[in-house]
Amino acid sequence: MGQFSVSGNTQHMKATNTAEFIGELNAGVFADQIGHALSEVAAGVVDNSKVGTVTVTFTMKQIASSHQVAINHKLAYKVPTKRGSRTEDTALETPMYVGEGGRLTLFPETPAADQLFDRNAAPVHAKS
Secondary structure, X not given: OOEEEEOOEEEEOOOOOHHHHHXXXXXXXXXXHHHHHHHHHXXXXXXXXXXXXXXXXXXXXXXXOOOEEEEEEEEEEEEEEOOEEEEEEEEEEEEEEEOHHHOEEOOOOOHHHHOOOOHHHOOOOOOO
């Protein structure tokens, strides 16, 4: 596996789980939209014997100076029709945490590091 640099430190890259990543974007709605686009384009390609396209674009921007990025996820597709084509596109944004080696997750990989209180340090203790 290759090397990856985060904040100047070289470490082994811990790859993002792609299926999980896509499934978490916009609470699963983006994955459904990709599936819909793939089906529409495939049907248009077969019905009209023309080429169609599905394009997914990710643009990432750091959120303040945190270990989070805002991921803009854009889906654009072109469905061939009898006399031309029909296009559609959508873009939304989902914040994600950047973990060890750049791994993207919806929640921090080490929740204890970002958690304000743990069970033992809770401001109000359970009555026994």
